[in-house]
Amino acid sequence: MSNIVSLENVTKRYGDMRGIEDVTVDFEEGKVTGFLGLNGAGKTTTMKIITTYFKPNSGKVYVNSIDAIQEPYKVRKFIGYLPENFPIYDNLTVLDFLKFVALSKEVPNVEEEVEKVINQVGVEKYKNRFLKELSKGYRQRVGIAQAIIGDPKVIILDEPTQGLDPAQIIEIRKLIKSLSANRTIILSTHIMQEVEAICDNLVIIHEGKIRMSGRVKDLKEQIQNEVKVEYIFSKTNNEINDKIREILKSYNIHEVQFQDSSVTFNINKKDERILFEISKKLVEDNIEFLYINKNTITMEDLFLKAIQ
Amino acid sequence: MDFRKVMLIVKKDILESSSTILPFVSMFVALLFLTIFFVSAIYAFFQAAFVAVSFPSFARNFNVNDMIVTPYMGFVAFLSVLIIPIIASKSFAQERKLKTIELLFTYPFKEIELVIGKMISTFLMYLMFLTFAMIYIIFFVVVYTVINKGTLDLGVIATGFLGLILIGALIVSMSVFVSTLTDEFFVAMLISLFLVLTFWLIGFTGDFTNPTYKNIVKAISISTNFENLSKGVIDLKNIAYFIISIVLFTYLSIFSLTENKG
Numbered sequence: 001m002s003n004i005v006s007l008e009n010v011t012k013r014y015g016d017m018r019g020i021e022d023v024t025v026d027f028e029e030g031k032v033t034g035f036l037g038l039n040g041a042g043k044t045t046t047m048k049i050i051t052t053y054f055k056p057n058s059g060k061v062y063v064n065s066i067d068a069i070q071e072p073y074k075v076r077k078f079i080g081y082l083p084e085n086f087p088i089y090d091n092l093t094v095l096d097f098l099k100f101v102a103l104s105k106e107v108p109n110v111e112e113e114v115e116k117v118i119n120q121v122g123v124e125k126y127k128n129r130f131l132k133e134l135s136k137g138y139r140q141r142v143g144i145a146q147a148i149i150g151d152p153k154v155i156i157l158d159e160p161t162q163g164l165d166p167a168q169i170i171e172i173r174k175l176i177k178s179l180s181a182n183r184t185i186i187l188s189t190h191i192m193q194e195v196e197a198i199c200d201n202l203v204i205i206h207e208g209k210i211r212m213s214g215r216v217k218d219l220k221e222q223i224q225n226e227v228k229v230e231y232i233f234s235k236t237n238n239e240i241n242d243k244i245r246e247i248l249k250s251y252n253i254h255e256v257q258f259q260d261s262s263v264t265f266n267i268n269k270k271d272e273r274i275l276f277e278i279s280k281k282l283v284e285d286n287i288e289f290l291y292i293n294k295n296t297i298t299m300e301d302l303f304l305k306a307i308q
Numbered sequence: 309m310d311f312r313k314v315m316l317i318v319k320k321d322i323l324e325s326s327s328t329i330l331p332f333v334s335m336f337v338a339l340l341f342l343t344i345f346f347v348s349a350i351y352a353f354f355q356a357a358f359v360a361v362s363f364p365s366f367a368r369n370f371n372v373n374d375m376i377v378t379p380y381m382g383f384v385a386f387l388s389v390l391i392i393p394i395i396a397s398k399s400f401a402q403e404r405k406l407k408t409i410e411l412l413f414t415y416p417f418k419e420i421e422l423v424i425g426k427m428i429s430t431f432l433m434y435l436m437f438l439t440f441a442m443i444y445i446i447f448f449v450v451v452y453t454v455i456n457k458g459t460l461d462l463g464v465i466a467t468g469f470l471g472l473i474l475i476g477a478l479i480v481s482m483s484v485f486v487s488t489l490t491d492e493f494f495v496a497m498l499i500s501l502f503l504v505l506t507f508w509l510i511g512f513t514g515d516f517t518n519p520t521y522k523n524i525v526k527a528i529s530i531s532t533n534f535e536n537l538s539k540g541v542i543d544l545k546n547i548a549y550f551i552i553s554i555v556l557f558t559y560l561s562i563f564s565l566t567e568n569k570g
Contacts (some may be wrong), residue, residue, distance in 0.1 A: 001394050051413075051414040052414065062452075073416055076414060076415060076416040081411075087410065090324075090406075092320070096323055100320050101310075101411075105317050106416065
């Protein structure tokens with residue numbers, strides 16, 4: 001599969017404030033990519049750059065092999081975008097609004113296309129209602145309808161489930177899932193479950209920089225192969241922590257988290273026997289531990305690890 | 309520029325226009341003032357007409373254009389100065405406030421299409437006011453023709469109307485430009501009013517200053533450039549002033565939109 005959206009060394013600043021910094025990332029054609037990050041991580045900035053709404057300070061952006069900075073107008077024809085907190089024209093009906101969008105995107109057979117997306121997102125009953133009269137869940141459906149109208153090559157959804165109640169979240173996730181077949185979707189979220197449920201690929205951004213990218217399937221395999229180990233000690237101090245670090249290093253365990261009196265690290269499932277050796281070594285060094293916890297790794301753990 | 313895209317914006321704005329009632333209220337109030345002005349002018353005209361019948365020397369200076377048409381056109385122009393900023397200020401300020409501008413900028417619209425579309429939709433609302441305003445003059449022309457068994461100098465009315473069209477287009481372009489700078493409707497409205505009134509009133513200050521300053525203020529003043537048209541005189545300098553100013557503010561709006569999306 002080729003990349004349909006590529007960012008090369010893209011930086012965007014708002015005056016002295018950081019937006020994103022030296023971001024290089026690709027989005028695969030025909031796949032749903034989860035764009036994950038905490039609030040303020042740079043997700044929306046990146047998405048607005050891809051949609052051509054923002055011009056970056058430096059770097060290159062390509063959408064469908066077109067330079068998005070030089071030819072924003074052309075790129076907009078390939079993109080469907082649902083902004084965060086979908087803004088609405090209060091006094092337009094669903095039908096009028098979607099016709100306006102279809103015509104602006106130069107969609108052939110406007111009436112047919114509008115009817116099609118109305119059915120796809122399930123707002124047939126409300127098509128003659130004013131947008132201001134719709135519930136948040138239905139407004140979001142209309143937001144998705146305007147993004148998919150004309151079958152754009154890239155669909156960008158910025159936090160599509162934000163502010164919805166649990167029932168609406170499930171409905172919108174189902175809707176996105178149903179739309180995802182053979183479509184390129186970039187889905188921004190800070191909810192890992194959403195990525196697990198919907199996405200093929202994952203990109204993690206933190207403090208304006210890309211921290212991780214890969215296939216969700218690979219990450220899940222990694223999760224299945226690894227186990228999270230937590231030692232609870234009776235007491236710890238800097239000296240003891242240094243000794244623990246040294247012991248773990250001797251078993252090739254370098255990524256270790258120290259928190260209060262606990263130490264956490266991941267090991268491969270097939271290497272579980274080394275826990276016996278580590279424990280033995282700790283006892284030999286007079287480092288007293290109370291118990292060991294062994295847990296399966298979650299996607300949240302991977303995310304937290306990526307943003308550390 | 310694709311004119312179909314421009315008309316799409318116009319159509320959307322017209323469908324959406326009921327979202328703000330203030331422009332309609334301002335037009336209604338302006339028409340009330342206009343009615344009072346018109347009735348007063350007619351009353352004064354007929355009183356003067358009776359005097360003219362008794363005093364032939366007075367009748368020589370008795371001119372219906374000077375007494376009714378020109379002042380009426382001037383008053384319509386002044387009301388336009390006041391109401392267009394109210395009509396136009398919502399154009400981009402409201403899109404920014406509601407964040408719907410994000411949608412417009414991610415649909416395949418060029419900045420020029422958005423600006424021209426907003427200017428036309430605002431101008432059409434102004435045209436609605438102008439149509440009502442012109443009904444009084446048409447009514448007067450018909451009545452005067454029947455009573456006087458003659459016709460009025462329609463040239464004065466035609467050039468006055470052209471002047472009102474040009475003034476409207478200029479103030480629309482100024483106010484649309486100001487509305488690209490802020491997301492607050494009232495801020496946009498106040499700045500536009502200040503800007504437009506300054507360009508309107510500056511013409512009256514010229515007579516009290518030195519000749520160099522006088523020439524400059526007369527050249528850039530809206531009221532001075534309208535004066536000739538309201539009297540039936542078409543001076544290319546005045547026409548050029550309006551066209552150049554409209555193009556300048558349209559360009560500034562496009563520049564502002566391109567540079568100030570955040």
